[in-house]
Amino acid sequence: METLKFDLDTKPLREVNQFLHGDAGSLNGKKVVIENPNGAHNVAVGLKADVDVTIKGHAGYYAAGMNQIAKVTIEGSAGSGVAENMMSGVVHVKGFASNAAGATANGGLLIIDGDAGLRCGIALKGADIVVGGSVGSFSAFMAQAGNFVILGDAGDGLGDSIYEAKLFVRGTVKSLGADCEEKTMNAEDKQILADLLKKSGHADVSPDSFKQYGSARTLYHFHVDNAGAY
Amino acid sequence: MCGIVGLLVRNPKLRDSIGELMMPMLIGMTERGPDSAGMAMFTAPVAADARKFSLFSGAPDFNWAKLGHHFETHLSIKATVESKANHAVLTTTLEPATVKAWVNEHYPQLHLLSVGQSMDIYKDIGTPQQVADRYDFKNFKGTHLVGHTRMATESAVTPAHAHPFTAGEDWCLVHNGSLSNAHSLRRKLEKEGINFETDNDTEAACRFLQWRMREGDDLKTALNHGFEELDGFYTLLMGTSTELALVRDPYGCKPAIIAEHDDYVAIASEFRSLAHLPDIKNAKVFEPSPKEMYVWKL
Structure with missing residues (x-):
């Protein structure tokens, strides 16, 4: 699998997001690594291709918001509204998530390994959320x-x-x-739960x-x- | 929206560079608060019988040396005056009430920002970078600090409305959020003999805590009364000569994130203000729970 690296210390976030919004055909199957997120807002929002994105650090607000199809992994923590209004795909936060994680999410799977803040899954509309902590x-x-x-x-x-x-x-x-x-x-219901725990x-x-x-x-x-x- | 930053340096070797460590924190909060900025800087205390008075002049060309000379000759007492632009710290052993009355009488155009043995306060309008450059924040040396970047939502943009606010000696508070009952609190506190300097909602929270502590509460008890009486959203960061304290409102409406490291404790509204601290990768980074008080001592 081809891996592309972007360093947010040197590359403006808008350019990275625009790249990720490119033609789905050319993005499908690609692996993208985003380094030095340093708490930036809106990292990897609005994706709609079968792309695998890894954010190497802490993300700011609305990371992976409105996600479709893509798999986004945040290796640190996520600010408010991670995966808000997600439609499909997978968003995985390895650290903790702040308020309103997965708000209004329609589909897909949000995994948070640590704790989630207040109002997690507020107005959830069909997505699955698994929080490893509280x-x-x-x-x-x-x-x-x-x-x-x-x-x-x-x-x-x-x-x-x-x-x-x-x-x-x-x-x-x-x-x-x-x-x-x-x-x-x-x-x-037990089967739904067992499947989600496994995933x-x-x-x-x-x-x-x-x-x-x-x-x-x-x-x-x-x-x-x-x-x-x- | 506003931005909050706090830094307490545990490693004495780093205390001479606290200003440098803090600068990216303050600049990181520019989008949250572009119209004013302020900083309470805590240093080792002055001699037991002395006090520091942070003074601010609205006019940029104020003659601070002349004020120092006037103070010493008129009151027959030693004083030192260290000035940076339209700000000065006057240090003297004369008792605070007399100093305040003298400044009020002779220099009514000056604003007294703080009184204490270890705290100096700087606050002004402008972007965080402009304010930091004006008062040379990056060369501050000290033990801990409380900073703020302001985006005014409820009262005017003036130096006096900028944060931090103070009550008593060596105590300050900054606030991200808004209070909807600031005016009724103010009416209540004025009846208790508490004086206000501005119509800012944060000042109401500050005076409320001042009043509670005057009535004998310790800070924790005062904040518990605050949870009952402050109606609105808030993250409050407070500083004393030996500690920093943080609370978030019961609904967690306003953010905060903490990094605890062997060398320092850093607090900010968002991680982007902590990202550039040394060895942040090995700090314990966490989000404080709502309605819980966090205290870090020197």
């Missing part, structure tokens, strides 16, 4: 679809006003948000050690008796 408060707020696996703990208000996303937590949940409740894990490098972790959470579906439609819960 997530901050208000994660999975209004999450509509997709699967969200947390190997550590969850903060306050997990799954507040959740729709049909499935949450799997191995550690403790500080508090559940409005209309989020514990579910019984059926065979199909994210946690094949040794038993799906039986997780609890599942989802929507109690009492806030789907406005009901005056629920006014206080809004």
Whole structure:
């Protein structure tokens, strides 16, 4: 596989991103390494080719946002909004991720090896997220679809006003948000969880050690008796 | 939006180059705060009976030597005046209340930025690079510092509205965020006899903590009261003569990132301000949790 190297100490980020936005045909199957990200914002956003990008260090805000098809690996930590609105592909953060990781993501897989900040998976729309560590408060707020696996703990208000996303937590949940409740894990859900653990490098972790959470579906439609819960 | 930087140098050998180490941190926060910048610099304390007074003149051609001479002859006391552009640090053993009253009476055009034994404050309008060049930040020597780059969202762009803000001696605070109840806090505190210098929301947070500590709270208890009473978003970085302290609001709306290394502790709004610190690869880099107080001592 051909490997291309870009050094952000010497190459402007815009040129690197423009290269990555080039003709998908010529990018497919390529490996790209981005050195010295040094916390720059918007690294490798908007990719839409079958390209494998490795960011050698800490990324700033919105890294790999809107990703399609591509595989993006961040070897350090990621700032706010990593893989926000991802459509497909894989984004892998080897360190920790700041707030709103995977916000509104429609598809694909976001793997965070460390902890994630607040509002992880907010308004999740169909992507899968696996967090190796813990997530901050208000994660999975209004999450509509997709699967969200947390190997550590969850903060306050997990799954507040959740729709049909499935949450799997191995550690403790500080508090559940409005209309989020514990579910019984059926065979199909257990298979989803086992597959995600395998894909994210946690094949040794038993799906039986997780609890599942989802929507109690009492806030789907406005009901005056629920006014206080809004 | 604003930018915050903090640096505490653990390795005494690096303390003479704290300014140089800090410069890329401050410049890295230019996009977050391009309209003003400020720096509280902490050094070894002056003699036990002396105080340093950071003075700022709105006019660039102020005659600081003349002020020093006037001070010494009029009050019959020794004083040293070290000036950089429209800023000077006056050091004397005369008690602070008398110095403040004298400056107010004879030089009402001057602004007293800080009083203390180890802290000097510099703040002005301009890009971080311009402000740093004006006051020669890169040649600062000292133990720790608290810096800020400002993007004003709620009050005017003037040197007085720039951060850091101070309360009492050797205590300062910088803020990234906004407070929605700054005016009601201010009305409440004014009734308690707390005086304000500007209409800036950060000053309200600063005076609130000053008031709590005056009422006997230690910093941690004062900040716990702050969590209850400050309505808004904030990351606050505070400095005292021996420590740096950091808190984020309970909703984690405003960022912060920390690098702990054997040689230093560095704090910034974003990693891009930490990226150029020496041996950063071997530092422990982490994001502070909301509503938790982090303290680093010299």
